[in-house]
Amino acid sequence: MEGTAVRGRLSWQVATVGQVIDETAAVRTIELQAPDWAGHRAGQHLDVRLTAEDGYTAERSYSIASAPGEPVAITVERLEDGEVSPYLTEELRAGDDLELRGPIGGYFVWDGQHDIGPLLLVAGGSGVVPLRSILRHRERTGSAVPTRLLYSSRSLPDVIYRAELDRDNGGGVEVIYTLTRAQPPGWTGRAGRVNAAMLAEVAWPAGQEPLAFVCGPTPFVEAVAEGLVGLGYPPPRVKTERFGATGTGAAGGS
Amino acid sequence: MDALDGNAIGGLLHEVFGTEMTAAIGTCATCGATGPVAETVVYLRAPGTVARCRTCTSVLMVFVKVRDLNCVDLRGLAALAASAHG
Numbered sequence: 001m002e003g004t005a006v007r008g009r010l011s012w013q014v015a016t017v018g019q020v021i022d023e024t025a026a027v028r029t030i031e032l033q034a035p036d037w038a039g040h041r042a043g044q045h046l047d048v049r050l051t052a053e054d055g056y057t058a059e060r061s062y063s064i065a066s067a068p069g070e071p072v073a074i075t076v077e078r079l080e081d082g083e084v085s086p087y088l089t090e091e092l093r094a095g096d097d098l099e100l101r102g103p104i105g106g107y108f109v110w111d112g113q114h115d116i117g118p119l120l121l122v123a124g125g126s127g128v129v130p131l132r133s134i135l136r137h138r139e140r141t142g143s144a145v146p147t148r149l150l151y152s153s154r155s156l157p158d159v160i161y162r163a164e165l166d167r168d169n170g171g172g173v174e175v176i177y178t179l180t181r182a183q184p185p186g187w188t189g190r191a192g193r194v195n196a197a198m199l200a201e202v203a204w205p206a207g208q209e210p211l212a213f214v215c216g217p218t219p220f221v222e223a224v225a226e227g228l229v230g231l232g233y234p235p236p237r238v239k240t241e242r243f244g245a246t247g248t249g250a251a252g253g254s
Numbered sequence: 255m256d257a258l259d260g261n262a263i264g265g266l267l268h269e270v271f272g273t274e275m276t277a278a279i280g281t282c283a284t285c286g287a288t289g290p291v292a293e294t295v296v297y298l299r300a301p302g303t304v305a306r307c308r309t310c311t312s313v314l315m316v317f318v319k320v321r322d323l324n325c326v327d328l329r330g331l332a333a334l335a336a337s338a339h340g
Contacts, residue, residue: 045264104265105264107261107337242262
């Protein structure tokens with residue numbers, strides 16, 4: 001152990017901002033060059049720490065948007081009354097330094113090797129971020145596990161990663177959008193909130209032994225998890241990650 | 255404020271326990287329910303950070319940070335076992 005970081009220790013490190021990509025009007029992906037990054041698993045998150053000139057610090061958790069093996073990236077939604085997200089989405093520029101620690105989490109992760117049945121991914125808003133890491137990991141590892149993503153957004157312009165989700169994704173991936181507030185003219189996708197009836201139509205039958213990952217605002221996750229258990233999914237096969245209306249939580253900090 | 259879940263305190267737990275703990279299995283000292291720490295009900299500004307049992311809502315863990323010192327109360331847990339998949 002001498003002369004090296006203590007194994008397993010979670011230490012703050014400085015990363016440099018690389019490319020910054022605007023995903024929607026309020027959402028931005030920030031690629032990070034982190035020389036001390038030990039690698040991550042699909043679905044994990046990291047903590048970001050900002051320090052003001054007077055020493056005041058604010059920490060937030062963000063889901064990792066990139067696949068294992070790719071440079072670490074986070075996708076951040078700007079929350080108007082947020083303390084951290086306005087800085088990350090409006091002020092931060094390529095070349096800036098950012099303090100972070102991670103990767104964090106070992107529960108809401110998908111490594112691909114334990115699958116017995118198909119994969120069901122259910123996202124509410126920016127809850128799609130860790131699921132995108134899972135989709136990219138699935139594609140990069142050549143996994144053939146049949147996969148469905150049910151993604152609830154307010155409107156089409158709010159859909160994050162739309163161009164990426166609409167392409168092939170390595171085959172075997174079905175993406176189903178539901179738009180809760182506004183649908184464009186001629187919209188043939190689904191409309192309204194995810195409820196038990198929609199899950200009954202979209203979710204893999206429980207008999208196929210699916211594995212579900214659900215991420216989004218707390219009420220969304222509660223409703224979806226309850227719906228899936230109602231369809232016969234055993235609770236251990238429904239992995240959940242919640243974030244609050246204020247954006248706190250593992251998936252997207254304010 | 256919406257309650258979150260144990261995923262949200264993965265960093266704090268790693269800091270306190272020195273290892274990844276969200277997949278660890280906790281046992282509620284009040285009702286005996288068991289489940290992953292990630293599935294506990296978490297309030298970040300309680301004051302302090304509070305994790306409650308999803309079955310009976312009893313307090314399982316309390317974390318208060320005072321001058322960079324983490325004060326940890328685990329009396330609500332009967333057991334806490336690291337996950338095999340850690």
